[in-house]
Amino acid sequence: MKYLLLFVVVIVVLMLHKKNRASQQSVQERAKTQRLSAPEPMHACTRCGVNVPASRCVWDAQQRPYCCAEHARQG
Ligand SMILES: [Zn+2]
Incomplete structure:
Protein backbone atom coordinates (compact mmCIF):
# COMPACT_ATOMS: atom_id res chain seq x y z
CA MET A 1 0.00 0.00 0.00
CA LYS A 2 2.86 2.34 0.85
CA TYR A 3 4.43 1.79 -2.59
CA LEU A 4 1.14 2.40 -4.38
CA LEU A 5 0.86 5.82 -2.72
CA LEU A 6 4.48 6.62 -3.66
CA PHE A 7 3.81 5.53 -7.26
CA VAL A 8 0.72 7.80 -7.50
CA VAL A 9 2.69 10.77 -6.11
CA VAL A 10 5.50 10.20 -8.66
CA ILE A 11 2.99 10.01 -11.54
CA VAL A 12 1.27 13.25 -10.45
CA VAL A 13 4.62 15.07 -10.15
CA LEU A 14 5.67 13.87 -13.61
CA MET A 15 2.33 14.99 -15.13
CA LEU A 16 2.62 18.46 -13.54
CA HIS A 17 6.22 18.80 -14.75
CA LYS A 18 5.26 17.83 -18.31
CA LYS A 19 2.28 20.23 -18.34
CA ASN A 20 4.49 23.08 -17.07
CA ARG A 21 7.07 22.46 -19.81
CA ALA A 22 4.36 22.40 -22.50
CA SER A 23 2.95 25.76 -21.37
CA GLN A 24 6.46 27.30 -21.34
CA GLN A 25 7.02 26.11 -24.91
CA SER A 26 3.74 27.65 -26.12
CA VAL A 27 4.68 31.01 -24.54
CA GLN A 28 8.06 30.89 -26.32
CA GLU A 29 6.41 29.99 -29.65
CA ARG A 30 3.91 32.84 -29.25
CA ALA A 31 6.75 35.31 -28.57
CA LYS A 32 8.61 34.02 -31.62
CA THR A 33 5.51 34.44 -33.84
CA GLN A 34 4.97 37.98 -32.58
CA ARG A 35 8.58 38.84 -33.42
CA GLN A 62 18.02 61.50 -53.43
CA GLN A 63 16.66 58.90 -50.91
CA ARG A 64 14.60 57.09 -53.59
CA PRO A 65 14.02 53.37 -52.88
CA TYR A 66 15.14 50.62 -55.30
CA CYS A 67 14.72 46.85 -55.17
CA CYS A 68 18.39 46.12 -55.95
CA ALA A 69 21.74 47.80 -56.62
CA GLU A 70 21.32 47.23 -60.38
CA HIS A 71 18.11 49.31 -60.51
CA ALA A 72 19.65 51.97 -58.21
CA ARG A 73 22.57 52.25 -60.65
CA GLN A 74 20.23 52.50 -63.66
CA GLY A 75 18.14 55.16 -61.89
ZN1 LIG B 1 13.46 47.44 -59.23
Missing part, protein backbone atom coordinates in the same frame (compact mmCIF):
# COMPACT_ATOMS: atom_id res chain seq x y z
CA LEU A 36 8.18 37.44 -36.93
CA SER A 37 4.91 39.21 -37.63
CA ALA A 38 6.07 42.71 -36.65
CA PRO A 39 4.98 45.08 -39.44
CA GLU A 40 7.58 46.70 -41.65
CA PRO A 41 6.96 49.53 -44.14
CA MET A 42 7.14 48.61 -47.84
CA HIS A 43 8.46 50.84 -50.61
CA ALA A 44 7.92 50.51 -54.35
CA CYS A 45 11.10 50.38 -56.43
CA THR A 46 11.50 53.66 -58.33
CA ARG A 47 12.58 51.76 -61.48
CA CYS A 48 10.32 48.67 -61.70
CA GLY A 49 7.64 49.24 -59.05
CA VAL A 50 8.27 46.01 -57.08
CA ASN A 51 7.37 46.40 -53.40
CA VAL A 52 10.40 45.88 -51.13
CA PRO A 53 10.58 45.87 -47.29
CA ALA A 54 12.28 49.05 -46.02
CA SER A 55 15.16 47.06 -44.49
CA ARG A 56 16.03 45.54 -47.90
CA CYS A 57 15.71 48.69 -50.03
CA VAL A 58 18.70 50.20 -51.81
CA TRP A 59 18.58 54.00 -51.50
CA ASP A 60 20.14 56.46 -53.93
CA ALA A 61 21.51 59.95 -53.13
Whole structure:
Protein backbone atom coordinates (compact mmCIF):
# COMPACT_ATOMS: atom_id res chain seq x y z
CA MET A 1 0.00 0.00 0.00
CA LYS A 2 2.86 2.34 0.85
CA TYR A 3 4.43 1.79 -2.59
CA LEU A 4 1.14 2.40 -4.38
CA LEU A 5 0.86 5.82 -2.72
CA LEU A 6 4.48 6.62 -3.66
CA PHE A 7 3.81 5.53 -7.26
CA VAL A 8 0.72 7.80 -7.50
CA VAL A 9 2.69 10.77 -6.11
CA VAL A 10 5.50 10.20 -8.66
CA ILE A 11 2.99 10.01 -11.54
CA VAL A 12 1.27 13.25 -10.45
CA VAL A 13 4.62 15.07 -10.15
CA LEU A 14 5.67 13.87 -13.61
CA MET A 15 2.33 14.99 -15.13
CA LEU A 16 2.62 18.46 -13.54
CA HIS A 17 6.22 18.80 -14.75
CA LYS A 18 5.26 17.83 -18.31
CA LYS A 19 2.28 20.23 -18.34
CA ASN A 20 4.49 23.08 -17.07
CA ARG A 21 7.07 22.46 -19.81
CA ALA A 22 4.36 22.40 -22.50
CA SER A 23 2.95 25.76 -21.37
CA GLN A 24 6.46 27.30 -21.34
CA GLN A 25 7.02 26.11 -24.91
CA SER A 26 3.74 27.65 -26.12
CA VAL A 27 4.68 31.01 -24.54
CA GLN A 28 8.06 30.89 -26.32
CA GLU A 29 6.41 29.99 -29.65
CA ARG A 30 3.91 32.84 -29.25
CA ALA A 31 6.75 35.31 -28.57
CA LYS A 32 8.61 34.02 -31.62
CA THR A 33 5.51 34.44 -33.84
CA GLN A 34 4.97 37.98 -32.58
CA ARG A 35 8.58 38.84 -33.42
CA LEU A 36 8.18 37.44 -36.93
CA SER A 37 4.91 39.21 -37.63
CA ALA A 38 6.07 42.71 -36.65
CA PRO A 39 4.98 45.08 -39.44
CA GLU A 40 7.58 46.70 -41.65
CA PRO A 41 6.96 49.53 -44.14
CA MET A 42 7.14 48.61 -47.84
CA HIS A 43 8.46 50.84 -50.61
CA ALA A 44 7.92 50.51 -54.35
CA CYS A 45 11.10 50.38 -56.43
CA THR A 46 11.50 53.66 -58.33
CA ARG A 47 12.58 51.76 -61.48
CA CYS A 48 10.32 48.67 -61.70
CA GLY A 49 7.64 49.24 -59.05
CA VAL A 50 8.27 46.01 -57.08
CA ASN A 51 7.37 46.40 -53.40
CA VAL A 52 10.40 45.88 -51.13
CA PRO A 53 10.58 45.87 -47.29
CA ALA A 54 12.28 49.05 -46.02
CA SER A 55 15.16 47.06 -44.49
CA ARG A 56 16.03 45.54 -47.90
CA CYS A 57 15.71 48.69 -50.03
CA VAL A 58 18.70 50.20 -51.81
CA TRP A 59 18.58 54.00 -51.50
CA ASP A 60 20.14 56.46 -53.93
CA ALA A 61 21.51 59.95 -53.13
CA GLN A 62 18.02 61.50 -53.43
CA GLN A 63 16.66 58.90 -50.91
CA ARG A 64 14.60 57.09 -53.59
CA PRO A 65 14.02 53.37 -52.88
CA TYR A 66 15.14 50.62 -55.30
CA CYS A 67 14.72 46.85 -55.17
CA CYS A 68 18.39 46.12 -55.95
CA ALA A 69 21.74 47.80 -56.62
CA GLU A 70 21.32 47.23 -60.38
CA HIS A 71 18.11 49.31 -60.51
CA ALA A 72 19.65 51.97 -58.21
CA ARG A 73 22.57 52.25 -60.65
CA GLN A 74 20.23 52.50 -63.66
CA GLY A 75 18.14 55.16 -61.89
ZN1 LIG B 1 13.46 47.44 -59.23
